Amino acid sequence: MALPENLVSNPGFESGVTKPDYWEPMITGTAVATHEWDAVDRYSGARSAKCTIVRIDPDAYGGAYWRQRIPKERLVEGGTYALRDKYKANRSSNLRVVVADSAWQLISGQYFGCPASLDWSNSGEFIFTFPSGTDWQRAFYIYIMHEISGAPGMVFDAWLSVDDFELYRTAALTWNVTLESSPTGVQFVQPPGTAPFTVTVMDGENVTVEVPREIQVETVRYSFNHWEINGVEDGSANPSSIGPIRADSSIRAVYLPRAAALPTLLILVGAAACFSIGLVALSFAKR
Numbered sequence: 051m052a053l054p055e056n057l058v059s060n061p062g063f064e065s066g067v068t069k070p071d072y073w074e075p076m077i078t079g080t081a082v083a084t085h086e087w088d089a090v091d092r093y094s095g096a097r098s099a100k101c102t103i104v105r106i107d108p109d110a111y112g113g114a115y116w117r118q119r120i121p122k123e124r125l126v127e128g129g130t131y132a133l134r135d136k137y138k139a140n141r142s143s144n145l146r147v148v149v150a151d152s153a154w155q156l157i158s159g160q161y162f163g164c165p166a167s168l169d170w171s172n173s174g175e176f177i178f179t180f181p182s183g184t185d186w187q188r189a190f191y192i193y194i195m196h197e198i199s200g201a202p203g204m205v206f207d208a209w210l211s212v213d214d215f216e217l218y219r220t221a222a223l224t225w226n227v228t229l230e231s232s233p234t235g236v237q238f239v240q241p242p243g244t245a246p247f248t249v250t251v252m253d254g255e256n257v258t259v260e261v262p263r264e265i266q267v268e269t270v271r272y273s274f275n276h277w278e279i280n281g282v283e284d285g286s287a288n289p290s291s292i293g294p295i296r297a298d299s300s301i302r303a304v305y306l307p308r309a310a311a312l313p314t315l316l317i318l319v320g321a322a323a324c325f326s327i328g329l330v331a332l333s334f335a336k337r
Protein backbone atom coordinates (compact mmCIF):
# COMPACT_ATOMS: atom_id res chain seq x y z
CA MET A 51 0.00 0.00 0.00
CA ALA A 52 1.28 3.46 -0.89
CA LEU A 53 2.02 6.16 1.65
CA PRO A 54 -0.86 8.59 2.18
CA GLU A 55 -1.38 11.26 -0.43
CA ASN A 56 -1.54 14.95 0.50
CA LEU A 57 -5.10 15.92 -0.46
CA VAL A 58 -4.36 19.68 -0.48
CA SER A 59 -3.82 21.27 -3.91
CA ASN A 60 -1.10 23.91 -4.17
CA PRO A 61 -0.26 23.26 -0.49
CA GLY A 62 2.74 25.63 -0.39
CA PHE A 63 1.03 28.52 -2.28
CA GLU A 64 3.58 28.28 -5.08
CA SER A 65 1.30 28.25 -8.14
CA GLY A 66 -1.08 30.95 -9.38
CA VAL A 67 -1.19 34.13 -11.49
CA THR A 68 -2.83 36.91 -9.51
CA LYS A 69 -3.67 34.79 -6.43
CA PRO A 70 -2.68 31.31 -5.21
CA ASP A 71 -4.50 28.59 -7.19
CA TYR A 72 -7.23 26.70 -5.26
CA TRP A 73 -7.15 29.14 -2.30
CA GLU A 74 -9.78 31.74 -1.49
CA PRO A 75 -9.32 34.76 0.86
CA MET A 76 -12.12 35.03 3.45
CA ILE A 77 -13.28 37.51 6.11
CA THR A 78 -15.91 36.64 8.71
CA GLY A 79 -18.02 38.71 11.08
CA THR A 80 -17.08 42.33 11.47
CA ALA A 81 -13.34 41.99 10.77
CA VAL A 82 -11.58 44.50 8.59
CA ALA A 83 -8.74 42.46 7.12
CA THR A 84 -6.23 42.21 4.29
CA HIS A 85 -4.90 39.14 2.49
CA GLU A 86 -1.47 38.84 0.90
CA TRP A 87 0.16 36.27 -1.34
CA ASP A 88 3.49 36.80 0.37
CA ALA A 89 6.73 36.57 -1.65
CA VAL A 90 8.93 37.91 1.17
CA ASP A 91 8.24 35.92 4.34
CA ARG A 92 7.59 32.25 3.59
CA TYR A 93 8.46 28.85 5.05
CA SER A 94 9.17 27.06 1.76
CA GLY A 95 9.58 27.86 -1.93
CA ALA A 96 8.83 31.39 -3.13
CA ARG A 97 5.44 32.10 -1.53
CA SER A 98 3.26 31.84 1.56
CA ALA A 99 -0.15 33.30 2.39
CA LYS A 100 -0.88 35.91 5.03
CA CYS A 101 -3.94 37.57 6.51
CA THR A 102 -4.03 40.59 8.79
CA ILE A 103 -7.01 41.75 10.84
CA VAL A 104 -6.72 45.53 11.19
CA ARG A 105 -9.69 45.83 13.53
CA ILE A 106 -12.98 44.21 14.52
CA ASP A 107 -16.18 45.68 15.88
CA PRO A 108 -15.86 45.89 19.68
CA ASP A 109 -19.28 44.19 20.02
CA ALA A 110 -18.89 41.24 17.68
CA TYR A 111 -16.61 38.39 16.56
CA GLY A 112 -14.51 38.55 13.44
CA GLY A 113 -11.91 36.47 11.66
CA ALA A 114 -9.80 36.07 8.53
CA TYR A 115 -8.30 33.10 6.66
CA TRP A 116 -7.42 31.53 3.34
CA ARG A 117 -9.57 28.47 2.65
CA GLN A 118 -9.54 25.56 0.21
CA ARG A 119 -12.46 23.37 -0.82
CA ILE A 120 -11.60 19.66 -0.78
CA PRO A 121 -13.55 17.62 -3.39
CA LYS A 122 -15.87 15.22 -1.56
CA GLU A 123 -15.05 12.38 -3.97
CA ARG A 124 -11.44 12.42 -2.76
CA LEU A 125 -12.57 11.75 0.82
CA VAL A 126 -13.99 8.69 2.57
CA GLU A 127 -17.21 8.61 4.61
CA GLY A 128 -16.37 8.38 8.31
CA GLY A 129 -12.65 8.45 7.51
CA THR A 130 -10.07 9.71 10.00
CA TYR A 131 -7.71 12.39 8.67
CA ALA A 132 -4.85 14.59 9.85
CA LEU A 133 -4.47 18.28 8.92
CA ARG A 134 -1.36 20.33 9.63
CA ASP A 135 0.60 23.28 8.27
CA LYS A 136 3.50 25.63 8.96
CA TYR A 137 2.50 28.99 10.41
CA LYS A 138 3.57 32.10 12.29
CA ALA A 139 1.19 34.47 14.08
CA ASN A 140 1.22 37.19 16.73
CA ARG A 141 -1.91 35.73 18.38
CA SER A 142 -3.44 32.30 18.87
CA SER A 143 -5.19 30.83 15.83
CA ASN A 144 -7.12 27.71 14.77
CA LEU A 145 -6.87 25.06 12.09
CA ARG A 146 -10.45 24.29 11.04
CA VAL A 147 -12.44 21.80 9.00
CA VAL A 148 -15.96 22.76 7.99
CA VAL A 149 -18.55 20.41 6.44
CA ALA A 150 -21.84 21.95 5.27
CA ASP A 151 -24.76 20.95 3.05
CA SER A 152 -25.60 22.57 -0.29
CA ALA A 153 -27.60 25.30 1.53
CA TRP A 154 -24.59 26.07 3.76
CA GLN A 155 -26.21 24.46 6.82
CA LEU A 156 -23.34 23.40 9.06
CA ILE A 157 -22.96 19.60 9.48
CA SER A 158 -19.60 19.51 11.25
CA GLY A 159 -17.21 22.24 12.41
CA GLN A 160 -14.06 21.04 14.12
CA TYR A 161 -11.04 23.12 15.13
CA PHE A 162 -7.55 22.78 16.61
CA GLY A 163 -5.81 25.53 18.56
CA CYS A 164 -2.35 26.85 17.64
CA PRO A 165 -0.53 29.19 20.04
CA ALA A 166 1.04 32.48 18.97
CA SER A 167 4.49 31.97 17.42
CA LEU A 168 6.63 34.76 15.96
CA ASP A 169 8.80 32.20 14.11
CA TRP A 170 7.63 29.60 11.60
CA SER A 171 6.34 26.57 13.54
CA ASN A 172 4.66 23.21 13.07
CA SER A 173 0.97 23.46 13.84
CA GLY A 174 0.87 19.96 15.34
CA GLU A 175 -1.47 17.31 13.94
CA PHE A 176 -5.17 18.03 13.92
CA ILE A 177 -6.79 14.57 13.85
CA PHE A 178 -10.50 14.53 13.01
CA THR A 179 -13.17 12.27 11.51
CA PHE A 180 -15.58 13.11 8.69
CA PRO A 181 -19.31 12.46 9.23
CA SER A 182 -20.97 9.22 8.14
CA GLY A 183 -24.48 8.08 7.18
CA THR A 184 -27.04 10.71 6.19
CA ASP A 185 -24.71 13.51 7.38
CA TRP A 186 -22.13 12.36 4.82
CA GLN A 187 -24.80 12.04 2.11
CA ARG A 188 -25.83 15.67 2.77
CA ALA A 189 -22.22 16.94 2.85
CA PHE A 190 -21.54 19.28 -0.09
CA TYR A 191 -19.07 21.95 1.00
CA ILE A 192 -15.90 20.66 2.68
CA TYR A 193 -13.28 23.29 3.51
CA ILE A 194 -9.96 23.42 5.33
CA MET A 195 -8.57 26.67 6.71
CA HIS A 196 -6.29 28.24 9.31
CA GLU A 197 -8.10 31.16 10.90
CA ILE A 198 -7.08 34.09 13.04
CA SER A 199 -10.00 35.64 14.88
CA GLY A 200 -10.98 37.88 17.75
CA ALA A 201 -13.71 38.19 20.35
CA PRO A 202 -15.71 41.29 21.28
CA GLY A 203 -13.76 43.85 23.28
CA MET A 204 -10.32 42.86 21.94
CA VAL A 205 -8.10 45.57 20.53
CA PHE A 206 -6.90 44.19 17.25
CA ASP A 207 -3.86 44.09 15.10
CA ALA A 208 -3.45 40.38 14.38
CA TRP A 209 -1.60 38.66 11.58
CA LEU A 210 -1.15 35.02 10.54
CA SER A 211 1.09 33.54 7.83
CA VAL A 212 0.58 29.97 6.59
CA ASP A 213 2.50 27.59 4.30
CA ASP A 214 2.78 23.88 3.43
CA PHE A 215 -0.64 22.49 4.31
CA GLU A 216 -1.02 18.72 4.54
CA LEU A 217 -4.26 16.76 4.70
CA TYR A 218 -4.02 13.00 4.62
CA ARG A 219 -5.88 9.92 5.75
CA THR A 220 -4.50 8.28 8.88
CA ALA A 221 -6.49 5.38 10.32
CA ALA A 222 -6.92 3.78 6.91
CA LEU A 223 -3.22 3.06 6.69
CA THR A 224 -2.90 -0.69 7.15
CA TRP A 225 -0.54 -3.39 5.98
CA ASN A 226 -0.92 -7.06 5.04
CA VAL A 227 1.29 -9.38 7.07
CA THR A 228 1.58 -12.91 5.67
CA LEU A 229 2.35 -15.59 8.26
CA GLU A 230 4.24 -18.54 6.85
CA SER A 231 6.00 -21.60 8.17
CA SER A 232 8.67 -24.03 7.09
CA PRO A 233 7.46 -26.76 6.86
CA THR A 234 4.08 -25.33 5.80
CA GLY A 235 0.85 -25.91 7.66
CA VAL A 236 1.96 -24.96 11.18
CA GLN A 237 -0.93 -23.99 13.46
CA PHE A 238 -0.01 -20.55 14.90
CA VAL A 239 -1.01 -19.89 18.52
CA GLN A 240 -0.86 -16.09 17.93
CA PRO A 241 -2.36 -14.80 15.76
CA PRO A 242 -4.46 -17.96 15.42
CA GLY A 243 -4.45 -19.60 12.00
CA THR A 244 -2.85 -22.24 9.82
CA ALA A 245 0.17 -21.02 7.86
CA PRO A 246 0.24 -19.55 5.31
CA PHE A 247 -2.39 -16.94 6.18
CA THR A 248 -2.65 -13.13 6.19
CA VAL A 249 -3.62 -10.61 8.86
CA THR A 250 -4.21 -6.83 8.56
CA VAL A 251 -2.17 -4.59 10.85
CA MET A 252 -2.48 -0.85 11.56
CA ASP A 253 0.50 1.24 10.49
CA GLY A 254 3.15 1.31 13.22
CA GLU A 255 1.68 -1.57 15.24
CA ASN A 256 3.58 -4.62 16.43
CA VAL A 257 2.46 -8.19 15.76
CA THR A 258 2.87 -10.77 18.52
CA VAL A 259 3.56 -14.18 17.00
CA GLU A 260 3.71 -17.52 18.78
CA VAL A 261 4.00 -21.06 17.44
CA PRO A 262 4.30 -24.51 19.11
CA ARG A 263 7.83 -25.41 20.20
CA GLU A 264 7.58 -28.76 18.47
CA ILE A 265 5.48 -30.14 15.65
CA GLN A 266 5.24 -33.51 13.97
CA VAL A 267 4.82 -33.90 10.22
CA GLU A 268 4.19 -37.55 9.33
CA THR A 269 7.04 -39.42 11.06
CA VAL A 270 9.37 -36.40 11.53
CA ARG A 271 9.46 -34.28 14.68
CA TYR A 272 10.53 -30.65 14.24
CA SER A 273 11.67 -28.03 16.76
CA PHE A 274 11.04 -24.31 16.31
CA ASN A 275 14.36 -22.69 15.43
CA HIS A 276 13.93 -18.99 14.45
CA TRP A 277 11.80 -16.32 12.79
CA GLU A 278 12.41 -14.85 9.35
CA ILE A 279 11.12 -11.34 8.59
CA ASN A 280 10.92 -10.75 4.83
CA GLY A 281 13.46 -13.53 4.37
CA VAL A 282 15.93 -12.24 6.99
CA GLU A 283 16.59 -14.22 10.18
CA ASP A 284 15.18 -12.39 13.20
CA GLY A 285 15.70 -14.14 16.53
CA SER A 286 14.27 -17.19 18.22
CA ALA A 287 12.06 -15.73 21.00
CA ASN A 288 8.71 -17.53 21.08
CA PRO A 289 6.39 -15.70 21.54
CA SER A 290 7.96 -12.68 19.86
CA SER A 291 6.72 -9.10 19.33
CA ILE A 292 7.64 -8.05 15.79
CA GLY A 293 7.39 -4.46 14.54
CA PRO A 294 6.60 -1.67 14.17
CA ILE A 295 5.07 -2.78 10.87
CA ARG A 296 5.54 -0.07 8.23
CA ALA A 297 4.99 -2.06 5.02
CA ASP A 298 3.45 -5.26 3.68
CA SER A 299 5.54 -8.00 5.30
CA SER A 300 6.01 -11.72 5.70
CA ILE A 301 6.88 -13.51 8.94
CA ARG A 302 8.01 -17.12 8.70
CA ALA A 303 8.37 -19.61 11.55
CA VAL A 304 11.31 -21.86 10.62
CA TYR A 305 11.49 -25.37 12.11
CA LEU A 306 14.33 -27.88 11.83
CA PRO A 307 14.02 -31.65 12.13
CA ARG A 308 15.17 -32.68 15.61
CA ALA A 309 17.66 -35.30 14.35
CA ALA A 310 19.28 -32.87 11.91
CA ALA A 311 19.65 -30.26 14.65
CA LEU A 312 21.43 -32.72 16.99
CA PRO A 313 23.80 -35.05 15.09
CA THR A 314 24.42 -37.17 18.23
CA LEU A 315 20.81 -38.26 17.94
CA LEU A 316 21.81 -40.23 14.85
CA ILE A 317 23.89 -42.48 17.12
CA LEU A 318 20.89 -42.96 19.40
CA VAL A 319 18.71 -43.73 16.40
CA GLY A 320 21.34 -46.28 15.31
CA ALA A 321 21.38 -47.79 18.81
CA ALA A 322 17.56 -47.96 18.78
CA ALA A 323 17.71 -49.79 15.44
CA CYS A 324 20.18 -52.34 16.89
CA PHE A 325 17.90 -52.72 19.89
CA SER A 326 14.93 -53.38 17.56
CA ILE A 327 16.92 -56.03 15.71
CA GLY A 328 17.83 -57.50 19.09
CA LEU A 329 14.12 -57.65 20.02
CA VAL A 330 13.33 -59.36 16.74
CA ALA A 331 16.17 -61.84 17.38
CA LEU A 332 14.82 -62.34 20.92
CA SER A 333 11.32 -63.02 19.63
CA PHE A 334 12.73 -65.60 17.22
CA ALA A 335 14.65 -67.16 20.07
CA LYS A 336 11.39 -67.45 22.10
CA ARG A 337 9.77 -69.59 19.47
Ligand SMILES: [Ca+2]
Pocket residue numbers: 062063064092093094095096097098213214
Ligand atom coordinates in the same frame (compact mmCIF):
# COMPACT_ATOMS: atom_id res chain seq x y z
CA1 LIG B 1 5.58 28.03 0.11
